[in-house]
Amino acid sequence: MRMWKQFDTNEVYLLILLTLVYIVLFLVLRKKIFKPHITLLSLVWGFSVGIAIEFTIGGGLLDFYMLNDSNSYEVMDVLYFLLFSPFGYFFFYFYHRLKINKEKVIFYVLAWATVGVSAHWLFTQLGIITLQKGYHIALSFPIFLVIQTLSVIFYEQIKYRENIFESPIGD
């Protein structure tokens, strides 16, 4: 496992994106809406779902896209996976802040699936991922649709089972 094959623009873009996303996360975390263990769970949720999907369709037998500069595992790939973590929290955060209910949930999932596909498109433009083996960016839409729907079920289940809020309106 090496750091990177060649440190060039895609690595720089990745580091910039990572910095921006984590700055937003820390700003949002200051609201302390969820209990710390729920915050941790949301971050792990984002990370693990991302990893499970990436290692299933982005490598192995399917190998639909190349991450960074090679098909082998690099330390920079781990940084790419770390991009997913904050989105697990953002999903929970906006779900709560926008007061998503049965009427709004379809639009919420569709909006996040669009964000996901747009992010995927951006990553291809920045050279962070390179599509291969006939994979088209539109194919990411059903994947994000399933992930976001599962995220809704997941959030509703934990909210139903325990008090997840530290300060529901934010400090």
Added chain:
Amino acid sequence: MGFVFFFFVSWLVIVLFTVMKKSLSFVENIFVFLIILIVSVNWSWIIFEEFKFLELSRKPLDYTAFLINRSMGIPLIIVITLNAVKSANVNAKAYIYVGLSTVILLVLKMIGNFLNITKINNWNTLYDVLYFLSLHLIAYFSLQMVRKLKKEEVTMS
């Protein structure tokens, strides 16, 4: 055949987990499951695809069987074991559960080899034993971490 077998095993562990009496909360179970999933996915990628210590079948159904076991079977068996360990009233019982779970995971790995889903290139079964035991430890410490966070919340409020 491999696909049918591993699909059945995963179905069985899902049903067993659903019906069993759990000593971990929903959040704790999910948290431990996700942590083990992360480790399992990374570990299998590194030993199969990077170092090629083992070879993975490129037949779609065999490959799917491997994915099912990697992403569902292994993490859930660990979570089930952790629930059993936490409900054990004596330490000896807890160790037996971990031993039994390690043997089950090892047997599944051997069945994978037997069914030609995986093939050994440069590997020792002892590494698998150490890996499966480590998964139990990681699961245990993940649980401790979540419980500690919850405890601090209670103390602070």
